[in-house]
Every structure is written in C-alpha cells, then in structure tokens.
Amino acid sequence: MTKANSRESEYPIDPMFLDRWSPRAFTGEIIEEAQLLTLLDAAHWAPSSANMQPWRFLYALKGSEHWEEFVSLLVEANQEWAKNASALIFVVSRSFNGARSEGRSSYTHSFDAGTAWGHLAMQARISGFYAHGMGGIKHDEIKEKLEVPDGYRVEAGIAIGRIADKSILSERNREREFPSQRKPLSEVAFNGHFIGND
Numbered sequence: 280m281t282k283a284n285s286r287e288s289e290y291p292i293d294p295m296f297l298d299r300w301s302p303r304a305f306t307g308e309i310i311e312e313a314q315l316l317t318l319l320d321a322a323h324w325a326p327s328s329a330n331m332q333p334w335r336f337l338y339a340l341k342g343s344e345h346w347e348e349f350v351s352l353l354v355e356a357n358q359e360w361a362k363n364a365s366a367l368i369f370v371v372s373r374s375f376n377g378a379r380s381e382g383r384s385s386y387t388h389s390f391d392a393g394t395a396w397g398h399l400a401m402q403a404r405i406s407g408f409y410a411h412g413m414g415g416i417k418h419d420e421i422k423e424k425l426e427v428p429d430g431y432r433v434e435a436g437i438a439i440g441r442i443a444d445k446s447i448l449s450e451r452n453r454e455r456e457f458p459s460q461r462k463p464l465s466e467v468a469f470n471g472h473f474i475g476n477d
C-alpha cells in the first residue's frame with residue numbers, strides 16, 4: 280500500500296497515481312501553448328487499437344480569442360469554476376477506421392481516447408498542473424460551433440490549471456474540494472468471472 284495526498288492504496292502503487300486528483304480551484308494564470316502541447320503530446324503517445332490514434336483535441340488557452348467560447352460550451356456548474364483554468368480541452372474521437380468511404384466502425388475509439396486522457400492527466404501532474412475531466416459539456420453545441428465532422432464523437436472536456444486555495448470557490452464547491460476515495464478493489468477486480476450485479 281502507498282499513502283499520499285490523504286489517500287491510501289491497497290497495493291504498493293506509485294504515489295503519482297494518488298497525487299493526481301481533480302481540484303476545481305485554479306489560479307487562472309496564463310500558460311504557454313508549448314506547456315499545453317507537452318500535455319497533449321503525452322496524451323498522443325497513448326496506445327490505441329491498431330495504432331489508429333482516434334483522439335482529437337480541441338483546445339483554447341486562457342486569454343486567447345477562443346477562450347470565452349470554450350467556457351460557454353461547458354454546462355453552467357462547470358463554467359463557474361473552470362473559467363479560472365489556464366486551458367480548456369475538448370476530447371473528440373474518430374468513430375471509424377480507415378477511409379471514411381470504407382464505412383468500418385471502430386469498437387474502441389472511446390476506450391482509446393480515454394487512455395489518452397489518462398496519460399494527459401498524469402503528465403499534467405508531472406508538469407506541475409492539474410487536469411480536471413468534465414462530462415458536463417454542451418456536446419451538440421461543441422460539434423456545431425467547433426466544426427467537428429460527422430463520425431467524430433465529442434467525448435469530454437478537460438480543464439487544466441495550477442491549483443489555488445479553495446477559498447476562491449463557491450461554498451458548495453469548497454465543501455467537495457478534496458481528493459476522493461475509491462471503492463474496495465475487490466468490488467471492481469474479479470478473478471475468473473464477474474461478481475455482483477449492481
């Protein structure tokens with residue numbers, strides 16, 4: 280077991296996995312595009328089925344011409360805190376393999392894009408940032424306004440920033456600004472066959 284960041288794993292994992300968490304209090308400082316591209320490069324080195332690399336990343340840096348539009352594409356509850364991030368990303372995945380005309384659908388495009396997000400989140404910690412995933416985004420508007428072609432699935436949003444004191448948050452968000460715990464490993468890891476039905 281490993282202890283870090285008020286969390287304790289059941290087995291001796293690297294502390295970096297406990298150090299990654301999802302804060303909402305961000306400093307709102309400006310970051311360089313190269314700093315963000317470093318995180319996206321780590322994401323892009325994720326493994327994928329047949330090395331299809333189906334992930335696509337649409338991003339905006341705080342202070343850029345695209346920033347306000349990206350903030351507006353989050354649901355209100357996420358806008359409230361994510362407007363203080365340094366960068367926003369929408370992860371999109373290509374849901375077909377090969378040429379569009381071949382019509383071969385991909386089974387693993389979302390799984391692969393999720394792997395890329397995991398890489399990004401870990402590189403963010405290594406680079407001194409935090410990455411906070413968001414399912415609360417305006418999927419249809421993102422597709423339309425950011426000109427995502429048909430056949431690409433809007434997966435999730437990500438807020439990137441440096442952590443700030445939780446006193447800047449609303450009361451509701453302040454109360455949940457802590458690293459969360461996990462279910463027992465035995466509830467999710469089964470030796471041989473599925474256990475449970477909830």
Ligand SMILES: Cc1cc2nc3c(=O)[nH]c(=O)nc-3n(C[C@H](O)[C@H](O)[C@H](O)COP(=O)(O)O)c2cc1C
Pocket residue numbers: 299300301302357411412413414415416435457458459
């Ligand atoms: C795909 C995805 C979607 C999420 N959506 C939201 C969201 O819309 N708003 C939010 O505040 N947190 C969101 N989260 C953060 C999760 O609630 C958080 O990762 C989870 O509670 C585990 O906590 P931890 O990341 O601090 O370990 C999301 C995380 C992921 C990976």
